[in-house]
Amino acid sequence: MASTMEWINNMVRVKAERAAALVAAGKVTATVLPGLYVVTGRQHYCVDLDRQNCTCPDHQRGNRYCKHLMAATLYHAQRRAA
Numbered sequence: 001m002a003s004t005m006e007w008i009n010n011m012v013r014v015k016a017e018r019a020a021a022l023v024a025a026g027k028v029t030a031t032v033l034p035g036l037y038v039v040t041g042r043q044h045y046c047v048d049l050d051r052q053n054c055t056c057p058d059h060q061r062g063n064r065y066c067k068h069l070m071a072a073t074l075y076h077a078q079r080r081a082a
């Protein structure tokens with residue numbers, strides 16, 4: 001039986017993989033505003049890194065770390081590192 005911690009770690013890992021896939025597929029687009037990104041999933045979602053906000057239903061339901069927010073964070077980090 002998986003512990004709660006294992007369950008959380010697994011959930012985070014799955015989302016991180018989905019986020020990385022979005023970045024790799026070129027689904028993250030920077031806007032002219034710093035910290036503001038558009039992530040394309042089923043629809044276009046607007047991610048605000050400063051406010052840690054995303055316009056997707058998942059985030060609106062209270063999931064603070066949706067895959068779009070993770071994807072934009074990853075994309076942002078990669079751009080800074082480049």
Ligand SMILES: [Zn+2]
Nearest residue numbers: 054056066068
């Ligand atoms: Zn989202």
